[in-house]
Amino acid sequence: MTAEHPRLDLRHLGRGLLIAGALFATSAAAAPAAVADAEVGRIVDHDLAGLVAYYKALHAAPELSRQEAQTSAQLANELKAAGYEVTDHIGKYLTPAFKGYGVVGVMRNGPGPTLLIRADMDALPVAEKTGLPYASTRQAKGEAGTDVPVMHACGHDTHVTSLIGVARVMAKLRSRWSGTLVLVGQPAEETIDGAAAMLRDGLYERVPKPDIALALHVMPFTPTGTIGLTPGHALAMSTQMDVIVRGVGGHGSAPELAKDPVVLAANIIMQLQTVVSREISPFDQAVLTVGTVHGGTRRNIIPDEVKLELNLRAYKEEVRQHLIEAVARISRAAALGAGMPEDRLPIVSVLENEFAPVLENDTALTQRLRPVFERVLGKDNVRDVPPVMGSEDFGRFGLDGKIPVLMFWTGAYAAETLAEAKSSGVKVAGNHSSRFAPVPESTLRAGILAMSAAALEILQKP
Ligand SMILES: [Zn+2]
Numbered sequence: 019m020t021a022e023h024p025r026l027d028l029r030h031l032g033r034g035l036l037i038a039g040a041l042f043a044t045s046a047a048a049a050p051a052a053v054a055d056a057e058v059g060r061i062v063d064h065d066l067a068g069l070v071a072y073y074k075a076l077h078a079a080p081e082l083s084r085q086e087a088q089t090s091a092q093l094a095n096e097l098k099a100a101g102y103e104v105t106d107h108i109g110k111y112l113t114p115a116f117k118g119y120g121v122v123g124v125m126r127n128g129p130g131p132t133l134l135i136r137a138d139m140d141a142l143p144v145a146e147k148t149g150l151p152y153a154s155t156r157q158a159k160g161e162a163g164t165d166v167p168v169m170h171a172c173g174h175d176t177h178v179t180s181l182i183g184v185a186r187v188m189a190k191l192r193s194r195w196s197g198t199l200v201l202v203g204q205p206a207e208e209t210i211d212g213a214a215a216m217l218r219d220g221l222y223e224r225v226p227k228p229d230i231a232l233a234l235h236v237m238p239f240t241p242t243g244t245i246g247l248t249p250g251h252a253l254a255m256s257t258q259m260d261v262i263v264r265g266v267g268g269h270g271s272a273p274e275l276a277k278d279p280v281v282l283a284a285n286i287i288m289q290l291q292t293v294v295s296r297e298i299s300p301f302d303q304a305v306l307t308v309g310t311v312h313g314g315t316r317r318n319i320i321p322d323e324v325k326l327e328l329n330l331r332a333y334k335e336e337v338r339q340h341l342i343e344a345v346a347r348i349s350r351a352a353a354l355g356a357g358m359p360e361d362r363l364p365i366v367s368v369l370e371n372e373f374a375p376v377l378e379n380d381t382a383l384t385q386r387l388r389p390v391f392e393r394v395l396g397k398d399n400v401r402d403v404p405p406v407m408g409s410e411d412f413g414r415f416g417l418d419g420k421i422p423v424l425m426f427w428t429g430a431y432a433a434e435t436l437a438e439a440k441s442s443g444v445k446v447a448g449n450h451s452s453r454f455a456p457v458p459e460s461t462l463r464a465g466i467l468a469m470s471a472a473a474l475e476i477l478q479k480p
């Protein structure tokens with residue numbers, strides 16, 4: 019068998035695969051997988067131009083977290099058109115005013131396991147600066163009630179489009195698998211409360227509870243057309259805290275008559291930056307970021323209070339607890355040191371609704387799917403990616419480790435773009451950047467091929 023043999027040529031996906039599949043249909047053991055790969059390749063090739071157009075339209079019409087009305091309605095229509103039983107408006111938030119826009123498509127196709135595949139649908143309050151012809155110019159009401167620009171700066175539009183691609187592949191290849199497929203459009207991933215909202219609204223009573231859950235996320239870790247795998251710990255837990263630093267307001271010219279919360283807040287911020295470096299073991303990962311500082315109205319007024327919004331990341335619960343305790347301890351001690359009375363000490367709170375657990379990719383599941391991904395994308399196009407301190411609420415669908423889950427990364431930029439960035443030292447625009455611009459065709463293609471092949475593997479006929 020030479021390198022030119024079609025069987026070794028699987029990385030040149032698409033029409034070549036059809037030939038490979040046709041040839042192997044006549045041989046034994048490897049045949050069914052190769053034929054299925056070829057069929058997946060053919061369907062994706064056929065649908066790709068339409069899916070890219072869908073992606074561009076969705077990219078131009080992003081919706082903020084908990085406002086995904088159009089995105090979810092369109093996804094519901096696509097799933098219905100592909101033959102799925104659709105349930106929509108799933109999601110109950112702790113704030114009753116928020117509407118749940120979760121959508122689920124179910125295909126029951128005989129005995130076998132239930133597989134859940136999730137795509138998140140929400141965008142971010144970012145003003146797009148990609149200069150792309152399909153760039154967003156949308157505005158929407160942000161959390162503060164004012165108009166903010168909106169952009170799919172985390173690439174969730176690639177996830178929604180990929181889910182539609184997978185939905186079509188699996189519907190067309192019904193005769194090749196057995197089991198139940200549950201396709202989930204999840205709202206509010208960026209605010210880390212959408213998955214919990216769907217589960218709170220009885221997701222697993224309303225649709226079959228999965229045996230395995232999969233998701234993909236676009237990231238510039240690897241080139242477009244490739245995917246990245248992180249077995250085990252993949253994404254950290256995220257904790258949000260508020261610290262309201264209280265002082266005694268007064269005239270800017272008479273600090274002796276006031277207690278300045280701006281100086282106190284500055285002191286607390288700097289001391290908090292010693293927690294990770296001086297209190298956490300160098301063998302443990304932790305991040306403590308003070309993301310916002312809000313206080314004051316005029317330069318000659320000492321305000322009554324300053325509000326700090328914090329974000330903490332960790333992989334271990336004891337590290338998380340240490341960070342939370344340190345924030346409370348340092349805030350209190352700094353205020354006492356500044357002479358604040360007991361009844362004006364900082365108010366420290368943890369926003370429990372916005373907690374995201376560690377995303378732990380099931381190692382056995384990753385091992386099982388790796389050869390499937392390698393087969394359909396080519397060995398060189400399946401990379402190992404180290405864990406990150408980012409967070410995700412996809413793990414919630416695994417009910418705290420009861421259901422094995424795997425989220426894999428899809429590359430975003432051309433290999434040449436990444437190489438250029440490496441040599442110039444100017445990093446490519448990553449997720450949440452106003453310039454984040456994944457290459458649509460190859461990114462969608464790799465994601466749909468990998469996810470479809472994984473689904474066919476998990477739902478294979480007995
Ligand atoms: Zn994001």
Ligand SMILES: [Zn+2]
Pocket residue numbers: 172173174207235
């Ligand atoms: Zn994201």
